[in-house]
Amino acid sequence: MPDTASRDRAAAEQLKNEGNVLFSKGKYGAALERYTEAITMSPGWPVPWLNRALCHKKRGDWQKVMDDCHKALLLDSHSLKANYFLGQAHKEQGEHERAIALFLKALEYGREEEDATKDAIWRELAFSKYTLWQEQSKQRTAEHAVLKDRLRGLLLKEHAFKPPGSLHRRATRLCCMQGDGMVRGQSSLDEAAQKELAALDQLFAEVEAKRKPVELGSPYVCPLTMECFREPAVTPSGLSYERSSLREHLKKVGQFDPVTRKPMRESDMYSNHSLRSATRQYLDDNPWAWGDIC
């Protein structure tokens, strides 16, 4: 009966609007009740589910945020807000891997959204990426320390190697007792062992160094925001800037390229998809760099 359905939907819209007014006044409990009524009237409409999830979020009720977001995602799997709020709920529970997947989906589905929302999601993504990296890095450092000790032990055993002091004494003794040939054989064996141990140390040092933050790679940093690119845009001068910052510059400072000062308009800028991919790759290779974004 389409008539009843459309009447119910109209009533639900009315309730949702009342809920929004209450929400904007900070009356989350009362807004929540209106959204619940709206859901009862029109359960197949995702908006009141999402708005109610936002009320739960404001009240810190993360389990209920998850429930409502799951429901909204069943109705519309490409919803930016449903993915975003669900991601936040997982982030709050310390489940960063799930949060990251959801934030990425939200950014993907939100291509057309306003920049402020995407920026907020980007920073939450950075937080989860950075936190996850810190946790993994700590664990790996501990694992590697154990592994390194074991490997050293095995190498020493293999070469029947004694601590350097006693070795030297033994080598000298051998020299006195048995002559040159024997000593040379002994010391070349020690040299091989030393070499392997040094290589082992270097290997672990290199792995460890990769986990240490260094300076941000400048090709991936916008000259205006001085942060890693999120959505780079390229100008006729061939330079790239964060899209939203460049747009603001053209609107408020002047119609010129910020670095070269060559005249340009907003219609002259294009999304730099290659640099965007390169920046994501850089961030994946250097996860510590997420720490500067969040």
Next chain:
Amino acid sequence: MSGSTRTPSSVAMRRIQSELNEWLLHPPEGCRLESFEPLLRWVVLMEGPETAPAPGMPRLYDGEVFRLAINFTDRYPLEAPEVMFIPRSPVHPHIYSNGHICLDILYDSANGGWSPALTINKVCLSLRSMLASNTELRRPVGDREYCARMHGRSPKETRWDFDDDTV
């Protein structure tokens, strides 16, 4: 409804913080940060350049140290920072005794040359090379009148004329 937290001022604060980190890693030659608290107000100590404008010419500011006040606004970097010397300012044909500096990159008006791609680091380098290339110790024409007229006001309120490129 999403309640985004990014206000214009947080854009400014992030950018200033990034510049500060960059400065601490690679400070411009001859410059030191005396203070950056609050973050919107920096004071830079600038040593007079020890190089002469040309071989055989006197080094005008060798051994001197000047203090530079930098004030950022909430709209930084879209709006130029206010940059001026804290008297006693260097004696220079483009620097008034009240510390106001006639240099186009410091101002964003129609004829100004500020760009958000500039940084305090680059501004300091420009100022230092402005001192290094100077050949005569004198104040701008009308220095006393200008200082009396501008008393206590920001150099950003001045309508600058940057056509004098002789120095």
